Amino acid sequence: MNELHVAWAPWSGPGHEHLVLREVSGALTAHSTVEGVSDQGRRFSIRYFLRTDSACRVREVELALLGGDARLSLRSDGAGRWSDDKGHPLPELDGCIDVDISASPFTNTLPIRRLGLAPDSSDDVTVVYFDIPSLSVRRARQRYSCLGPSLYLFESLETGYRAELPVDTAGLVLDYPGLFRRLPPR
Template sequence: MARNPQILWRRLDRPGHDACRIWEDGERQGVEGMAVWLDEAGPAHLQYLVTCDMAWATRSARVQGRVGAREVMISVHRSDLGEWRIGGEEIPELGGLQDIDLGFTPATNTLTIRRLRSSGRNEAEVGAAWLNPADWRLRLLPQSYRRTDAGWHYAAPRHGFEAVLAVDADGFITDYPGLWIKEDFDGYS
């Protein structure tokens, strides 16, 4: 695995890209990036930063930018006791969850996969604090991950979605069928 690896994803369901990197500072780790796409509401650009503990459990997330005419500024925190807050408001139904799912980027699937890998787990039923891009509120999203020979089988039954996610050595999704694919930028300097 590379130190502070990066990826560039191309969106497949509409025009867009997402540039992301995994970072670590010795006490914390996470992902940061910028997603740019053509949303139904108009041009969108969102910068994100997710901070995790050393076991890849989410501690905080920040999202800021615009989607069409709407300004988006969101701050999410997860306490040591597993309580989730968005803009300071507690969301009790998310208590105890470890993962956040930012609905506009595959970066947060990478966090869950890295957490499962680091704990030696090949499958898990998890709940994620899902940031719904329709209204920018956090909701519980049950998910499952299972390692296969081809990658990780991912399912979000509430959305009727399942796919095998191809994943590289760093845990980045390289093929998220129908939604995202890794752009090849080898050779660029």
């Protein structure tokens, strides 16, 4: 079993994420706490848990807004069919394999690892997008392009937003220009 402790901070303003990532037989579990400030200037703290299968397909994600009752728990069959914590199907999320938690650069690791893109190749993905701190959920279309062995281009196909993401050997983002920067280990 491999275990990594990773931390990121916003480029500007207060905030911090501490992630504990465990890998067993290719499957990942992530436990993280994120503190930050929303686009509207509201402070928030969230905790999330995420689990993938050995093909890096998200199987479970749980989010909780700390200091309140807001919680969200979703499960996937790994083939893009989602349900809530009571087992009720969520057909509006059909086809989503990956997730994107807006307050965390970690979720970019999931499609980067799952797709295993060769340099100069790209692939489009549809993700379950979690807006933080509202915990609202929607589908989002994105593209990942491999620019080199440790550099990816992320694109939102809906907004046109683009960012080059340098990553380490585990596919974890080192720098998300304008949003997050990886902190050195303590």
